[in-house]
Amino acid sequence: MTGWSGPPPLGVVVDLDDTLYPQAEYLASAAAAVGEAAGAAGLDGGAVHAALRRELATGSDAGGTIDRALLAVGVPAAELPGYVPALVATFTGHTPPRLVPYPGVEEALRALAAAAPLACLTDGNPVIQAAKLTATGLLPLLPVVVVTDALGGRGVRKPHPAGIEAVASALGVPAARLLVIGDRPGKDVAVAAAVGARAIRVRQGEYAAAPDSPSAWAVAGSFPAAADLALGVLGAAVTGGRGVTTRSGDAAHPRSSSPPSPPMRSGRADEPPPERGHRS
Numbered sequence: 001m002t003g004w005s006g007p008p009p010l011g012v013v014v015d016l017d018d019t020l021y022p023q024a025e026y027l028a029s030a031a032a033a034v035g036e037a038a039g040a041a042g043l044d045g046g047a048v049h050a051a052l053r054r055e056l057a058t059g060s061d062a063g064g065t066i067d068r069a070l071l072a073v074g075v076p077a078a079e080l081p082g083y084v085p086a087l088v089a090t091f092t093g094h095t096p097p098r099l100v101p102y103p104g105v106e107e108a109l110r111a112l113a114a115a116a117p118l119a120c121l122t123d124g125n126p127v128i129q130a131a132k133l134t135a136t137g138l139l140p141l142l143p144v145v146v147v148t149d150a151l152g153g154r155g156v157r158k159p160h161p162a163g164i165e166a167v168a169s170a171l172g173v174p175a176a177r178l179l180v181i182g183d184r185p186g187k188d189v190a191v192a193a194a195v196g197a198r199a200i201r202v203r204q205g206e207y208a209a210a211p212d213s214p215s216a217w218a219v220a221g222s223f224p225a226a227a228d229l230a231l232g233v234l235g236a237a238v239t240g241g242r243g244v245t246t247r248s249g250d251a252a253h254p255r256s257s258s259p260p261s262p263p264m265r266s267g268r269a270d271e272p273p274p275e276r277g278h279r280s
């Protein structure tokens with residue numbers, strides 16, 4: 001029924017932005033903070049706020065959004081260096097008070113963590129990603145977090161394989177046996193493909209309308225729906241692996257009687273994993 005062929009996944013990797021919570025919520029909060037700072041610097045804060053929201057709406061990945069917002073409200077180009085660094089610092093240092101996850105995300109993460117080693121793989125400024133995770137309240141549910149930028153800057157962002165390989169190493173499973181859940185085909189689906197793994201696309205957020213390229217193993221309309229699909233194939237893992245009785249008669253350990261994600265959590269207690277890219 002799942003349409004899964006070949007060996008089952010041994011771990012699950014989830015994206016953060018627009019997968020676990022709506023990134024627009026964070027961007028709106030950060031833009032408001034920049035607007036306030038612009039006002040304090042003597043600019044029209046409301047206008048800067050509005051211009052920045054327009055810039056962010058055209059693509060949150062593009063650099064130079066604050067520069068363009070200031071130009072849009074009439075700040076002369078020659079005066080940008082007097083404003084931009086402090087406003088960029090406001091943006092990157094912004095700590096959103098609360099980011100509300102998509103419905104059902106917390107429960108879905110708990111279910112995934114009980115079924116398999118679980119990690120979060122996300123791109124972006126490590127300080128910002130850490131602030132987002134903290135604001136969602138989901139950090140305690142994610143035993144391993146890898147922020148690609150902490151491994152080697154923007155050049156190793158998804159779909160570069162460095163991040164997923166770091167996840168695989170932290171979880172102790174081959175990268176090809178991970179199942180990725182994320183919203184962006186060009187990042188989340190592609191990074192899985194880069195290591196021979198598979199992905200479930202969650203069609204939501206800024207990239208909801210992006211084409212299915214590369215195509216995912218499955219497409220879901222929400223994170224809980226994606227998690228259900230993942231649990232279905234992880235269930236296959238129980239039947240085909242840990243849950244079977246071996247030829248010598250030793251019963252392997254069924255997942256249902258195992259503590260959640262033992263390899264991860266015990267590993268983390270022993271040594272602070274360098275893969276954990278952010279400071280929190």
Ligand SMILES: [Mg+2]
Nearest residue numbers: 015017018183
């Ligand atoms: Mg995303």
